[in-house]
Amino acid sequence: MKKYFTLCIVLFVMNAHAQWTQEKGKGYYKIGGWFLEADQHYTDTGLIDPNITRGHFISSFYGRYGLSNKLTLVGYLPYTQVYQNAQRFSSGLPTLAGESFSSLGDIDFGVEYQLWEKNGWAFSTSLILGLPTGDDAGGSDGSYQTGDGEFNQNLQFNLGKSFPIGKQHFYFKSNLSINQRSKGYSDEWYFGLETGTKVAKDKLLLLGRFNTRQSLQNGSLSAVNNNGSIFANNVEVTNLGGEIIYGFYKVWSVNLTGSFPISGKVIYKAPALSAGIALEL
Amino acid sequence: MKKVPFLMVSILLLFSCVGEDLVNDYVDPDLRISNAILSISEGFQYQFKARFFDESGTKVENPTLVWRVDPPSAVSIMQDGTIQAITAGQATVIVQTTGLQGNIIEARTTFTITAVANTETTTTETSTMTTGTETSTMTTDTETSTMTTDTETSTMTTGTETSTMTTDTETSTMTTGTETSTMTGVVIAPQFFEGEIRSTSSYVLEGKFRYEHDGTRITLSLDSSYRASTSLPGLFIYLGNNPRTVNGAFEIGEVKVFSGAHQYVLPPSIELTDYKYIIYWCKPFSVPVGEGEIF
Numbered sequence: 001m002k003k004y005f006t007l008c009i010v011l012f013v014m015n016a017h018a019q020w021t022q023e024k025g026k027g028y029y030k031i032g033g034w035f036l037e038a039d040q041h042y043t044d045t046g047l048i049d050p051n052i053t054r055g056h057f058i059s060s061f062y063g064r065y066g067l068s069n070k071l072t073l074v075g076y077l078p079y080t081q082v083y084q085n086a087q088r089f090s091s092g093l094p095t096l097a098g099e100s101f102s103s104l105g106d107i108d109f110g111v112e113y114q115l116w117e118k119n120g121w122a123f124s125t126s127l128i129l130g131l132p133t134g135d136d137a138g139g140s141d142g143s144y145q146t147g148d149g150e151f152n153q154n155l156q157f158n159l160g161k162s163f164p165i166g167k168q169h170f171y172f173k174s175n176l177s178i179n180q181r182s183k184g185y186s187d188e189w190y191f192g193l194e195t196g197t198k199v200a201k202d203k204l205l206l207l208g209r210f211n212t213r214q215s216l217q218n219g220s221l222s223a224v225n226n227n228g229s230i231f232a233n234n235v236e237v238t239n240l241g242g243e244i245i246y247g248f249y250k251v252w253s254v255n256l257t258g259s260f261p262i263s264g265k266v267i268y269k270a271p272a273l274s275a276g277i278a279l280e281l
Numbered sequence: 282m283k284k285v286p287f288l289m290v291s292i293l294l295l296f297s298c299v300g301e302d303l304v305n306d307y308v309d310p311d312l313r314i315s316n317a318i319l320s321i322s323e324g325f326q327y328q329f330k331a332r333f334f335d336e337s338g339t340k341v342e343n344p345t346l347v348w349r350v351d352p353p354s355a356v357s358i359m360q361d362g363t364i365q366a367i368t369a370g371q372a373t374v375i376v377q378t379t380g381l382q383g384n385i386i387e388a389r390t391t392f393t394i395t396a397v398a399n400t401e402t403t404t405t406e407t408s409t410m411t412t413g414t415e416t417s418t419m420t421t422d423t424e425t426s427t428m429t430t431d432t433e434t435s436t437m438t439t440g441t442e443t444s445t446m447t448t449d450t451e452t453s454t455m456t457t458g459t460e461t462s463t464m465t466g467v468v469i470a471p472q473f474f475e476g477e478i479r480s481t482s483s484y485v486l487e488g489k490f491r492y493e494h495d496g497t498r499i500t501l502s503l504d505s506s507y508r509a510s511t512s513l514p515g516l517f518i519y520l521g522n523n524p525r526t527v528n529g530a531f532e533i534g535e536v537k538v539f540s541g542a543h544q545y546v547l548p549p550s551i552e553l554t555d556y557k558y559i560i561y562w563c564k565p566f567s568v569p570v571g572e573g574e575i576f
Contacts, residue, residue: 039302041566043482043483043484043512044483044484044510044512044513045483045484045485047483048483049484049566049568049570050568051563051566051567051568052302052304052566052567052568053300054566054567055299083298083299084299084567085299085300085302086299086300086301086302087301087304087526087528088302088304089303089304089306089337089526089528090303090305090307091306091307091308091335091336091337091338091523092336092337093306093337093339093526093528095301096528098300098301100299141515141564142515143514143515143565222511233512234512265512266512266514
């Protein structure tokens with residue numbers, strides 16, 4: 001599940017900058033925080049069950065650098081905290097203490113290559129490698145995962161176009177990706193749509209997003225052959241979200257992002273919120 | 282302007298503090314008679330035991346118990362739970378205690394008092410044996426008895442019955458006219474329970490179980506109807522007295538079988554009525570996902 005969070009954040013950030021790759025020698029750097037706290041989750045049947053409140057907080061650095069006008073280097077470095085609330089019992093039983101576990105998360109890095117750009121259209125691809133640098137068995141019971149312990153490769157294709165409606169300029173982006181996972185985990189595909197426009201004298205960028213992640217159900221790993229239950233395989237989710245980006249001093253920007261799940265399987269049901277500040281040089 | 286990123290991250294950090302959840306774990310307090318019997322013979326004694334579990338499912342040590350019987354003419358009872366069977370018929374033992382809310386909590390068990398069987402009565406009423414003097418005298422037409430003392434053993438055999446008695450006193454007298462051949466005179470209730478596991482979540486979890494004490498230890502057996510979702514993350518099985526929490530429960534272990542018959546052998550320290558529920562617990566989400574009521 002943690003891997004999903006990490007990859008989603010990367011793809012989320014990438015989508016805002018995909019299709020139009022960095023110019024040679026220029027970069028985009030962002031530090032931010034990503035937060036999710038949930039007291040319910042989607043089960044494997046897609047229904048919603050309650051759970052003790054758990055939270056994830058990820059502090060991260062994300063960077064892109066143009067190696068050429070068509071080739072961009074991408075990196076993501078997370079530091080993850082997973083925690084569970086204390087439990088106070090109505091019966092008067094002694095309170096069970098909460099728990100928190102923090103460590104380096106799974107690092108992602110890769111490249112993005114612009115395949116084609118013409119008449120407002122842009123088509124690019126990216127390959128992101130997920131390194132198992134997080135802890136897949138953190139905490140007292142091993143469930144405070146800051147990584148999933150597997151190496152994965154995400155190949156993504158991005159298509160975008162800018163267009164006017166009246167005097168207002170908009171853009172539209174779409175992406176489709178395949179995430180190949182190792183260690184018997186099922187592969188996954190992602191699909192996303194995004195549209196946005198600038199307002200307030202182009203200082204404020206408003207975005208709307210739709211993202212879905214679906215399992216190919218082709219993993220050999222199961223609770224049966226794993227000699228015990230497993231966590232976070234065949235995770236699925238569909239989100240609606242939005243983002244506000246405010247630019248200032250030409251090179252700086254701050255952003256607030258919200259992502260809201262509308263369906264899922266084996267994943268928390270709670271909005272994910274993030275904020276960050278970015279520098280583009 | 283340099284403060285902006287720090288402010289934003291700080292704001293998010295405020296959300297990421299470990300908070301506190303209130304868990305509604307109230308269960309009805311439970312008073313249970315832990316050693317029920319099916320029957321007892323006239324004239325015999327038996328001590329019932331009771332255990333009290335409070336509103337959290339936690340065992341209360343040395344609860345104040347009040348014992349009574351119905352009908353009083355059939356059985357007499359002392360306040361340590363010991364009964365004396367008087368006359369044949371049905372009888373009920375009732376034990377009560379007071380809950381935290383001041384309410385009376387009650388448990389009861391019904392059993393049969395059996396009359397003494399005539400076929401087990403000797404025609405000659407008395408046998409007397411004196412040891413130490415190396416003299417033994419036993420007279421009976423229909424009975425054999427073996428009596429062992431520190432110094433002497435004598436054996437007598439008839440065609441219908443054998444009984445054995447051991448004593449370390451030097452003189453013993455046994456009157457057979459009022460005793461049955463079963464020295465305890467008590468038939469204990471069956472030492473097993475059967476039931477079904479049911480899902481208390483959206484995950485598939487079902488099957489029939491048998492919870493049986495074999496005299497040494499308890500075996501929890503799930504039959505071929507058992508199945509659990511293999512997508513259940515971090516699934517563990519517990520024994521407890523509160524199906525809403527595993528706080529204070531006994532952890533049997535991680536679930537490694539997701540379909541078909543299998544069993545768990547429990548430590549000898551666990552008695553048959555120590556736990557009322559089988560609890561399936563999802564550790565990563567800290568929630569119960571299924572349960573089986575043992576009794």
